[in-house]
Amino acid sequence: MKPINVGLLGIGTVGGGTFRVLQRNSEEISRRAGCEIRMTVVADKDVARAKAVVGNAARVTADANEVVNDPEIDIVVELIGGYGVAKDLMLKAIATGKHVVTANKALLALHGNEIFAAARAKGVTVCFEAAVGGGIPIIKSLREGLTANRIEWIAGIINGTSNFILSEMRDKGAAFAEVLKEAQSMGYAEADPTFDIEGVDAAHKLSIMAAIGFGIPVQFGKAHVEGISRLTQEDIRYAEELGYRIKLLGIAKRKPAGFELRVHPTLIPARQLIANVEGVMNAILVKGDAVGQTMYYGAGAGAEPTASAVVADLVDVARMLTADPEHRVPHLAFQPDRLSDAPILPMGEVETSNYLRLRVEDKAGVLADITRILAVEGISIEALVQKEPSAGEKQVDIILLTHLAQEKKIDAAIARIEALPVVFGKITRIRMEALK
């Protein structure tokens, strides 16, 4: 199958991540896409920086027009950002019949209707999964996964910078200005943080999601936009006392008279799952009339999470260009002739930490016997809790948490411990997962 050639405009953080992911996972990606996807040319004003990233793997040019006009290029990835040059180049790429992948939410929020119309007229597609929620496939979920539904509302934590600041204000009891400085020093907030902290970035993303969810044009200009810069420690504390958390939410809601479109700090019940989304993470809650509430959670920014969305769009276009329509997406995601025959491991080979509960005689030396058996099997103990015996009881519960150990070693240790005369009945074993 002919490879798909990609040209990149702008190799900053996300561009570098995209290049890296395409390189590192090229095998995995071509097994899914059914063809190779290769980045053959990169345009960046800073040619030296671009060369440092791509080495000899792609041609580097300072002239973006060279990419847009290159007849060998199938897809142009626009990661320049902003409304000026990026818009011109995107429209030129469309005019020359190229598909476009972009992460540029600001541009789409302001000029999306015009850009999409141009793409449609030219018979090309503009993909923008990376524009909202970083690596979370929220655009795909809304456009394709929830098509059965009348969407009632969308509410999202869609700006990681402001969520990080709110999380820190709550955790550390610090003031807004102080946490903003910390966020800037950690690279979570830009030198000019206005778009993030004043809700503009969230409103860009919200206006795109609202369009897709409700079937309305992109209408950023009509959104109510309010940020977090005036929030105080007192409000965060009072909200907490009343059972709420304060989050900067982008909210789009269907009403009989029209649609609400607003970004503002919001008190939400602390028991809600989305209230517990902390730090730079994003989450979008979508209410559909059939499906009820669904939530999509993940990293909303960063080089590789955003690259994940850019590359997913590239695979989408590649599948469209090369596969038979009815097998655009292979049943099992990967091409049937490229499935792996790596084995499913037998359970004995599986490694987990373990929770063990034992009932033992309440006398000296019991713990020594048990820990010796674990040591012999090479199982190390993370925690051991001996419960107080009830009045008059001669038996106590012991809870053991182990470090990672192979299942077969745990099985062997359990059998040997159960055989001890001081141990009563069976040991309860429950596996543990840190989910990291």
Next chain:
Amino acid sequence: MKPINVGLLGIGTVGGGTFRVLQRNSEEISRRAGCEIRMTVVADKDVARAKAVVGNAARVTADANEVVNDPEIDIVVELIGGYGVAKDLMLKAIATGKHVVTANKALLALHGNEIFAAARAKGVTVCFEAAVGGGIPIIKSLREGLTANRIEWIAGIINGTSNFILSEMRDKGAAFAEVLKEAQSMGYAEADPTFDIEGVDAAHKLSIMAAIGFGIPVQFGKAHVEGISRLTQEDIRYAEELGYRIKLLGIAKRKPAGFELRVHPTLIPARQLIANVEGVMNAILVKGDAVGQTMYYGAGAGAEPTASAVVADLVDVARMLTADPEHRVPHLAFQPDRLSDAPILPMGEVETSNYLRLRVEDKAGVLADITRILAVEGISIEALVQKEPSAGEKQVDIILLTHLAQEKKIDAAIARIEALPVVFGKITRIRMEALK
């Protein structure tokens, strides 16, 4: 555009839901799909039940073969369940060149490889979003949304019945058998609950997700399957004390030597978002090397949530059959000539509850003045908290939570309250959302 004709096999809970959603949202769905999707024939052994659901809107037959052989039918929806008749009919539908949509995880877990090969050979597609996680678009997210990633692991709460039982055991301190009975009486567990509580259903779903995530065949037979029936109240309590929750997880993990595939009760850190997924809800956590952790949350079962996934698959097939490839999915999800021109409401028309913080003079009558103004504006109060003044202070903070009220009324009330001589400075207003 020619309508797409759908034939349904089996009109039980999910089949009824699918019929209902297609009818109720036909306008919304055809705006997205670009054509009408209509269910024209329904096969069910219980013809009377089927007729009661569909009325005159579709032909009803007791003979499933009639649907499978009907040349007018483009897509067959298989909602019979099980491995016997369902498999025969699905293969027949494929053989007659029809696309198939199914929710049958058991069948795909056991015979998916055979079914997908048959579909590929015949040039048709088998869609199965509803087979895992009900209405959560997890299949689409894995197959299309995360294609940039080397998937490292998948861990999911993918059986609502067992999650409901575990939530109840923890909340109410009740024993397994007792909660199981409750779940059965509420319709959350079947008369024979074996597949749900012994982890079989979760293992069916896990083996499908693992295949899609890792690019391996579906290998249900190799999964380790362990349910929740032996969990005790003590273990739930001890786990809690140690900072963990017990969840029935389906876990698929990439290891150097192969893949782990296992379903068992699992201790997970209580601070993890997925540890807080309660009741019949499902959630799937996916770790990719580029995107990091993403999570997908929603109703994993039920008539309309599952129907949401079935209908999304129908829209996918309809878009494939009728749209130009490059505009299979419209940029804004809906056909560009069918966007709605309903207005974005001005902020004054938006209704929310509100958190108001005021600093007032600590003297009698202040509250009366404030509540009178709110009453005049028609704003009712949900809660009012007066903070204790600090020693020697003559000023106190008042926190007011309002019921739903129009923004313009809140604005008016705030202006009038701020004008009171006993109120100091500006009122802080933060909007509230229940997210229901």
